[in-house]
Amino acid sequence: MDSQVQVLVGAQWGDEGKGRVVDVLAETADVVARYQGGANAGHTVMAGGRKYVFHLLPSGMLYPNRLCVIGNGLVVDPEKLIEEINGLDPSPEMLGTRLVVSGAAHVVMPYHKKLDALRETARSQSGSASAIGTTGRGIGPCYVDKYNRTGIRMEDLTLPDVVASKLRLNLSEKNQILEKIYGESPFEFDKLYETVLEWGRFIGPYIGNVTFELGEAISSGKRILFEGAQGTLLDIDYGTYPYVTSSNCISGGCCTGGAVPPGRIGKVIGVAKAYCTRVGGGPFPTELTDAAGERLREKGREFGATTGRPRRCGWLDMVALNYAVRVNGLDAIALTKLDILSGFDELLVCVAYEIDGDRSETFPDSSNVLERATPVYRRFPSWNEDISGCRSVSDLPKPAREYVGFIEESTSTKVCLIGVGPERENTIRIS
Numbered sequence: 001m002d003s004q005v006q007v008l009v010g011a012q013w014g015d016e017g018k019g020r021v022v023d024v025l026a027e028t029a030d031v032v033a034r035y036q037g038g039a040n041a042g043h044t045v046m047a048g049g050r051k052y053v054f055h056l057l058p059s060g061m062l063y064p065n066r067l068c069v070i071g072n073g074l075v076v077d078p079e080k081l082i083e084e085i086n087g088l089d090p091s092p093e094m095l096g097t098r099l100v101v102s103g104a105a106h107v108v109m110p111y112h113k114k115l116d117a118l119r120e121t122a123r124s125q126s127g128s129a130s131a132i133g134t135t136g137r138g139i140g141p142c143y144v145d146k147y148n149r150t151g152i153r154m155e156d157l158t159l160p161d162v163v164a165s166k167l168r169l170n171l172s173e174k175n176q177i178l179e180k181i182y183g184e185s186p187f188e189f190d191k192l193y194e195t196v197l198e199w200g201r202f203i204g205p206y207i208g209n210v211t212f213e214l215g216e217a218i219s220s221g222k223r224i225l226f227e228g229a230q231g232t233l234l235d236i237d238y239g240t241y242p243y244v245t246s247s248n249c250i251s252g253g254c255c256t257g258g259a260v261p262p263g264r265i266g267k268v269i270g271v272a273k274a275y276c277t278r279v280g281g282g283p284f285p286t287e288l289t290d291a292a293g294e295r296l297r298e299k300g301r302e303f304g305a306t307t308g309r310p311r312r313c314g315w316l317d318m319v320a321l322n323y324a325v326r327v328n329g330l331d332a333i334a335l336t337k338l339d340i341l342s343g344f345d346e347l348l349v350c351v352a353y354e355i356d357g358d359r360s361e362t363f364p365d366s367s368n369v370l371e372r373a374t375p376v377y378r379r380f381p382s383w384n385e386d387i388s389g390c391r392s393v394s395d396l397p398k399p400a401r402e403y404v405g406f407i408e409e410s411t412s413t414k415v416c417l418i419g420v421g422p423e424r425e426n427t428i429r430i431s
């Protein structure tokens, strides 16, 4: 890592392949931290011929002697966290790696997941707006409680009296919503309380003061990698609202959700796929609903790591990517899945939108406007070679080099890494 504090963010709609890029960068990081989101993320990492999918754990868990951090900005589903910790092989203890979960992170409760699913169904039946297509992991309802200041935090799990009173208060409200609005059965206090205490017994030893830990790590010159989840266009403020997640996925999110002062961020890397995908509802100007889209989906194995849903696929969108460069202050782009574009007759790249008859290179700040955008494409030749063995840009066929060069030129941002296949070693590292 060439800067002490680096932030890695998704530059599109999530699923850009951040997990494998983090995995490569984590090699030289001392600390790997997540700062937002929850188990809605699904980072797939291939290592040693084995596939790992992390929903909550930072991808650095596969390396020895690291500090891995779940920051205060996350909403943590304890069930999932316990499952992931138990599934680690080798165990963090054997690797000498330490996991610290912020006591200030919020707990996703079973009623959050239930409400997520019910609200999603209600939205899709309302007719006024189509469903967001959430992951059903309780993310939105949990963040609502956080901002409502009624949420249960990770620190509470080890305090039986505190958690009992918070749980009672929450259930008195949630059960009324479940019964009176949705006609569903209520949650029983005793059963849930027992579960919560069990979670506390397991997770308690991992709960710590992340602000202190990260502050110390920064002061002692440790190299820290912040791992963003989801993507810029799913950010609650900067994304395609309301078709977004409920947290700040952009680089700035790591200041509030990861306890790093803004001036300490040394480098921001945006991960972008060589084409685009999106899961769930919302505008997607370059979406392909034809055979080319199907081919991207099949070849790129574009099925959600968390929900298994088929991803919507489309051509690379430079208007959106330039927006991500600006909003995140990207210093470099990690370009993933370039190999998937081998063998197409030609490649299309969106260089502008046509909106209500006008050409624009500005990403609109409204989903209503973006819905009306049609892409203006520039065509590029493709290549037929298998590029998975390429280890430097000069190994790439000329059309692939031109494609990468065009991205650099039109974003004025260097491409620092290119993914040319699913394994760790299928990577071109440029700087």
Ligand code: IMP
Pocket: 013, 014, 015, 040, 041, 042, 132, 133, 134, 135, 136, 137, 138, 139, 140, 229, 230, 234, 243, 244, 245, 246, 279, 280, 281
């Ligand atoms: P939620 O985060 O589950 O509330 O879902 C809100 C929107 O974000 C939906 O369109 C999801 O499909 C999308 N989303 C959430 N997490 C991810 C992710 O990790 N990758 C891609 N899309 C995601």
